[in-house]
Amino acid sequence: ILNVEQSPQSLHVQEGDSTNFTCSFPSSNFYALHWYRWETAKSPEALFVMTLNGDEKKKGRISATLNTKEGYSYLYIKGSQPEDSATYLCALRSNSGYALNFGKGTSLLVTP
Amino acid sequence: NAGVTQTPKFRILKIGQSMTLQCAQDMNHNYMYWYRQDPGMGLKLIYYSVGAGITDKGEVPNGYNVSRSTTEDFPLRLELAAPSQTSVYFCASSQGREFEQYFGPGTRLTVT
Numbered sequence: 001i002l003n004v005e006q007s008p009q010s011l012h013v014q015e016g017d018s019t020n021f022t023c024s025f026p027s028s029n030f031y032a033l034h035w036y037r038w039e040t041a042k043s044p045e046a047l048f049v050m051t052l053n054g055d056e057k058k059k060g061r062i063s064a065t066l067n068t069k070e071g072y073s074y075l076y077i078k079g080s081q082p083e084d085s086a087t088y089l090c091a092l093r094s095n096s097g098y099a100l101n102f103g104k105g106t107s108l109l110v111t112p
Numbered sequence: 113n114a115g116v117t118q119t120p121k122f123r124i125l126k127i128g129q130s131m132t133l134q135c136a137q138d139m140n141h142n143y144m145y146w147y148r149q150d151p152g153m154g155l156k157l158i159y160y161s162v163g164a165g166i167t168d169k170g171e172v173p174n175g176y177n178v179s180r181s182t183t184e185d186f187p188l189r190l191e192l193a194a195p196s197q198t199s200v201y202f203c204a205s206s207q208g209r210e211f212e213q214y215f216g217p218g219t220r221l222t223v224t
Contacts, residue, residue, distance in 0.1 A: 043116075043215035
């Protein structure tokens with residue numbers, strides 16, 4: 001079982017603000033890192049799957065970076081909108097298993 | 113294309129009762145997973161399957177059983193329900209180990 005830490009636990013920003021949060025993980029035995037977006041009363045939806053050190057992925061106003069050597073990934077949201085309000089989950093897959101080890105998530109609230 | 117479907121959406125069980133949570137996917141994915149989500153905790157893997165006829169335990173398998181007789185279906189069986197099994201259960205599927213997971217809408221189970 002790999003320990004995946006996410007910070008902050010929750011975040012409240014104003015519409016238009018840019019924000020970012022962190023996922024930390026043990027750097028050894030790394031295979032892939034996933035980011036999911038989970039809206040209330042819905043099921044988690046995949047944002048990114050990242051495997052290479054230095055990887056940077058982008059989807060609209062959301063982007064993510066990966067540093068496997070130091071064991072962290074950042075998720076950035078540019079110009080936050082109320083519809084970005086959700087919990088953002090980070091999950092790590094190790095070399096040795098099929099399971100995803102999920103962090104507890106960062107809960108983002110964007111108010112107008 | 114319905115994706116991943118789960119039934120029922122909600123269920124209340126008495127201690128000691130048994131039930132089966134149904135999960136089906138129509139994306140021809142080989143990999144399927146069962147997670148539980150407890151308040152303040154990350155998603156925990158209960159069981160997973162890498163193909164029909166092949167299943168394996170995840171992080172929290174005690175009190176549960178699974179079967180995978182077809183590619184499409186991956187039911188989760190609770191025997192002798194206990195209050196500790198009160199949780200939200202998510203089924204997920206993926207094309208393979210390195211791909212993102214697609215989640216079902218969840219089943220909210222209460223054991224009293």
